[in-house]
Amino acid sequence: MSSPIRLPYFDVLLKLLDQGDPALEQAFGRHVHWGYWPEPRQAKRTPEDFARAAEALSRLVYQAAGVGDGMRVLDAGCGFGGTVASLNNGCSNVHLVGLNIDPRQLDRAHQRITPRTGNTLAWIQADACVLPFKDASFDAVLAVECIFHFPSRAGFFKEAWRVLKPGGRLALSDFVPVSGLLPIIRLTESWSATLGFYGHCDVHCTLADYHRLAAATGFMVSHARDITAGTLPTYAFLRTLARQMKIPNPSAVPETLLLEWTSRLSVLRYRVLGFEKPAQGGCD
Ligand SMILES: C[S@@+](CC[C@H](N)C(=O)[O-])C[C@H]1O[C@@H](n2cnc3c(N)ncnc32)[C@H](O)[C@@H]1O
Incomplete structure (x- = not known):
């Protein structure tokens, strides 16, 4: 079994959720990613509004994978x-299979989510780079943020x-830098990985790198949407939330500000990407 990695922000989140904070429960008790507002100007800084936006972002990712009834889906x-x-x-x-390296998160998911009649759910602890599934066992693979x-x-x-059936799709959301941002990312990353709030984050992969990665693996790029503008209200909400609770890690504020300003300056883009495994051929 893979060794669980501990991300500092999840340690904080799990502790605060255990203490039963209702605003945090509503905002991050289900989805732990940025929100998406089709009309960013109408965003409100409330946990309810943020939860709706987080749900909308998930939906964009699974729609990019074409997920529908009868499918086998790995998240x-x-x-x-x-x-x-x-x-x-x-x-x-x-x-539906939820896979995570951190068993604490899987326990929480398992306790709270019950399959609807006709659906089956499984929660698997593993590293996403070593998937414990047979070849061609899923119609869609997702990786949300x-x-x-x-x-x-x-x-x-x-x-x-490998685990997708021919014709199956991978969809994900990611922070995608323009190449000019890479030197700044390199300057900050060793500090972030050791002392940071978000833990190990590799945000080097440009859109051109994604195209190369897809080609090298055998995928066709089927979807590439820049939703940065629709995610920006996340930052105002995070500031409101942080004022209400004590975040023990001093890096949380500067790291989030760096994400916010590189996004506002359009050098870090929030993208939803989709990749299709051709129905025939491709790499093995
Ligand atoms: C920002 S959270 C996103 C969680 C979820 N996708 C969502 O959108 O709510 C990042 C997730 O990646 C998981 N993770 C990190 N490294 C992993 C790995 N090597 N294999 C599987 N999961 C991993 C973390 O435990 C965490 O749940």
Whole structure:
């Protein structure tokens, strides 16, 4: 079994959720990712509004994978199972697998999410780069805002390709830099990985790198949407939330500000990407 990695922000989140904070429960008790507002100007800084926006972001990712009734879907890096819960509510006769390296998150998901009649759910502890599934066992693989934590994007792409059926799709969301931002990212990353709030994050993969990765693995790029503008209200909400609770890690504020300003300056883009395994041929 893979050794669980501990991400500092999840340690804080799990502790605060255990203390029963209702605002945090509503905002991050289900989805642990940024929100998406189709009309960002109408965003309100409330936990209810944020939860709606987080649900909307998940939906964009699984729509990019074309998920529908009757499918077998793997959600890699599933967090507390928010995307699995959303698919369980909206789809019929689906087999949904939430996979995470951190068993504490899987326990929470398992306790809170019950399969609807006709659906089956499984929670698996594993590393997304070493998937414990047979070849061609899923119609869709998802990775919502988590690929930057994985040990290797190339390793994950290879595994996603292997476990997808021909014609199946991988969809993910990620913070994608323009190449001019890479020197600044390199300057900050060793500090972030050791002292940071978000833990190990590899945000080096540009859109051109994603195209190369897809080609090298055998995927066709089927979807590439820039939703940065629709995610920006996340930052105002996080500031409101942080004022209400004590975050013990002093890096949380500067790291989040760096994400916010690089996004506002359009050098870090929030993208939803989709990749299709051709029905015939491709790499093995
Ligand atoms: C920002 S959270 C996103 C969680 C979830 N996808 C969501 O959107 O709510 C990142 C997730 O990636 C998971 N993770 C990190 N490294 C992983 C790995 N190597 N294999 C599987 N999951 C991993 C973390 O435990 C965490 O649940």
